[in-house]
Amino acid sequence: MKHDLTDEATYERVRMSRRGLLRATAGAGLGAGLGAAAFAATGRAAASTQTTAAEGGPIVKPLPPETFINYGTNAETRWEALKDTGYLTPVDHFFVRNHVSTPLIDARTWRLKLWGSGLRGSPGEDRPIEFSYEDLRAMRAETLVSSIECTGNGRSFYASQQGQEVSGTPWKLGAVGVARWRGVRLATVLERAGLTRHAVDLLPRGLDPEYLDKGENLGRVRRPLPIAKALKDVLLAYEMNGRPLPPDHGFPVRLVVPSWVGIASIKWLGDVQVSDQPLYSPWNTRYYRMFGPDFPAEGSAPLTRMNVKSAFELPFGAELAARRRHVLTGRSWSGNGHVRRVEVSSDGGASWDRARTYGPSAEHGWVRWQFPWRPETPGSYELLARATDETGAVQPATAAYNTLGYLFGAIVKHPVTVI
Numbered sequence: 001m002k003h004d005l006t007d008e009a010t011y012e013r014v015r016m017s018r019r020g021l022l023r024a025t026a027g028a029g030l031g032a033g034l035g036a037a038a039f040a041a042t043g044r045a046a047a048s049t050q051t052t053a054a055e056g057g058p059i060v061k062p063l064p065p066e067t068f069i070n071y072g073t074n075a076e077t078r079w080e081a082l083k084d085t086g087y088l089t090p091v092d093h094f095f096v097r098n099h100v101s102t103p104l105i106d107a108r109t110w111r112l113k114l115w116g117s118g119l120r121g122s123p124g125e126d127r128p129i130e131f132s133y134e135d136l137r138a139m140r141a142e143t144l145v146s147s148i149e150c151t152g153n154g155r156s157f158y159a160s161q162q163g164q165e166v167s168g169t170p171w172k173l174g175a176v177g178v179a180r181w182r183g184v185r186l187a188t189v190l191e192r193a194g195l196t197r198h199a200v201d202l203l204p205r206g207l208d209p210e211y212l213d214k215g216e217n218l219g220r221v222r223r224p225l226p227i228a229k230a231l232k233d234v235l236l237a238y239e240m241n242g243r244p245l246p247p248d249h250g251f252p253v254r255l256v257v258p259s260w261v262g263i264a265s266i267k268w269l270g271d272v273q274v275s276d277q278p279l280y281s282p283w284n285t286r287y288y289r290m291f292g293p294d295f296p297a298e299g300s301a302p303l304t305r306m307n308v309k310s311a312f313e314l315p316f317g318a319e320l321a322a323r324r325r326h327v328l329t330g331r332s333w334s335g336n337g338h339v340r341r342v343e344v345s346s347d348g349g350a351s352w353d354r355a356r357t358y359g360p361s362a363e364h365g366w367v368r369w370q371f372p373w374r375p376e377t378p379g380s381y382e383l384l385a386r387a388t389d390e391t392g393a394v395q396p397a398t399a400a401y402n403t404l405g406y407l408f409g410a411i412v413k414h415p416v417t418v419i
């Protein structure tokens with residue numbers, strides 16, 4: 001049967017209808033049985049081809065408390081620290097999300113390995129097509145301004161605004177950053193490796209240590225990527241904001257998958273399986289789908305695009321002087337493309353006024369805005385910002401509850417005190 005696999009929505013329907021999915025989720029959902037055995041097997045196979053990586057640490061860059069909230073292996077950017085930083089998020093302000101820890105990889109011995117039934121001659125994992133760091137740097141380079149945003153960004157507001165308990169890192173809105181990435185198109189490397197027209201899925205995998213979920217070894221971080229998206233706009237990035245990638249952000253090479261959930265942008269890329277069959281990993285079966293009473297037992301389709309969000313560059317609980325003019329600033333962004341309108345309310349959403357957007361607005365980046373506010377009366381206020389993107393998608397009052405707390409796109413209530 002032939003399907004048009006260049007359309008992402010069609011692709012997901014085809015993927016969902018294939019029989020393999022039921023098998024994969026049966027094991028994954030229960031965290032035992034068939035699924036777990038399969039993951040353990042991949043874990044072993046992986047170890048034999050792994051490039052050596054020294055243990056770095058949970059996160060190796062400095063995490064000054066005025067810039068980051070530190071959760072151990074994860075750290076989020078404080079929005080107030082982005083004020084006056086310019087359009088791009090500086091590397092020393094960019095959030096970090098590590099399943100395990102940052103490996104230190106030697107670019108001289110590192111190789112990107114491609115293998116699988118979707119390449120000419122079906123090279124096995126033991127005989128992959130290889131590219132060195134120098135090979136990639138010698139190929140035609142492209143730059144891409146793109147955000148990377150964790151799927152769980154905003155998760156803590158499920159509890160604080162909706163009274164709903166969800167699991168995962170309790171991010172506020174700081175698990176997002178925008179950088180200028182430079183590298184080679186994944187499409188170019190796939191062509192060179194001998195991509196066939198039968199390829200349907202890729203499985204990019206990181207070189208960071210294997211991930212344990214409550215003692216269960218799920219192997220190295222890897223998430224299937226449909227071939228249509230891979231060929232459309234995915235970058236194999238080796239530079240971030242004009243410098244080689246820093247260790248925490250994937251040195252020597254990471255994927256940047258614009259507008260999609262952050263987990264798609266695999267860091268410390270080691271190998272890519274290219275398959276003529278749909279592929280599965282826990283990162284598209286048991287994680288990164290919507291689970292809960294409003295979704296099917298096996299979860300929603302695997303999550304792809306991010307949603308619309310807005311944030312003030314202001315501390316939570318900021319104190320502002322009454323009868324003074326304050327220029328509130330913030331940023332809005334969307335996985336659907338450009339943000340078209342941003343509105344602010346200081347009266348709980350009874351009235352809204354347009355914020356003034358300024359500066360660049362990259363298709364996969366964000367837009368900055370400002371809003372002059374002169375509060376007359378001292379007291380507690382909640383500031384609201386809501387954005388509308390180019391598809392007309394607007395931030396709602398509540399987000400769809402899901403047990404893993406993904407895609408909190410509702411309007412965030414930002415408390416301030418006027419004194």
Ligand SMILES: Nc1nc2c(c(=O)[nH]1)N[C@H]1C(S)=C(S)[C@@H](COP(=O)(O)O)O[C@H]1N2
Nearest residue numbers: 095096097098099150206221262265266267
């Ligand atoms: N190999 C690997 N890639 C990874 C991850 C990881 O833990 N290991 N985390 C993913 C997740 S969940 C996110 S949100 C982004 C975060 O990218 P950053 O740490 O550069 O901000 O990387 C993704 N790529």
Ligand SMILES: [Mo]
Nearest residue numbers: 150151262263
């Ligand atoms: Mo993430």
